[in-house]
Amino acid sequence: MSLPRANYDPRRVCMNPFPNLHLGKYTRSVGVYLAGALFALANWAFLDACILSSHAHGPPDEPDYEAPVHVSFVDWVPGICSLLGYLIINLIDKDRVKGDQGFGDARAVWRARLFLFIGFALMAGGLAGSVTVLVLKYTFNHDYPEAFTYYGYANVCQNILMMLSACVLWLAQSSASEYEYNLTL
């Protein structure tokens, strides 16, 4: 008895199935627009918290009110990690990761997958870091009013939206276009 011949490299641990979506002619542009909008929303959600923090003021009857917590550099770190991961993921050639195009050597495919892994790890690390900042700086053992825990929630929101944006962009760019005319003259 012999096993059927596999159509993929059996040494690979993870398979990325690369769904081929056929949603219509404008899938790609709509997806790219959506990804850009999500990216901008993500960063503005966090910058909102920053601006709010630097303009925090108390009720008008106490002029020397001091806000208990401010957005500091720690809050910026998860966003920067996510941004780096976003850049790495989108700079990788999708055909290179698939490895079935037959161009380049096998080590190039291996390296592309390594960098893709680093990119995804950075994004997941950013998300985990933002949750960590929310828990350790804003909620755990602190009793801040809701206006200040908002900074932490905005941070989590930024990282989730950035991850969503990366997913949308990936799907939009890997969806095969039906109108593919490659004329070579």
Next chain:
Amino acid sequence: MAAGIKTVILLSFVLAVGFLLIILSCALWSNWLPLLVALTFVLAPLPNALFSHCGADDFSAEYEGSAPADVGRFITSVVVVTGFALPIILAHSEIIRPAACVMSIIGGGLVYGTILSYTAAFKQEESDFD
């Protein structure tokens, strides 16, 4: 003739109303930060216009697979969302008044809509001469 002299007059009128709303939202409270919204929306179609000619030749006009065009779309949508988000955030931090926020958003939307519909109205006429 779909896009004639009336379209031009209407669009310029709408554009003027948009800029009027933005400038009013700055001048009424003498806080000139919402003027950034006008700048953002004026700059918004620029990346698409710049990148749309990259990577497309005569035979692949319908082929939307070029990476530079995608970069242009991405930047465009980032800038448009920035234009809408900026007054909301400024109003949230109580730097500008909520009324100024609403006025500058409506004004910015009118300006951007004018630019979009101008491009859409006069694109077809251009392609007749190709």
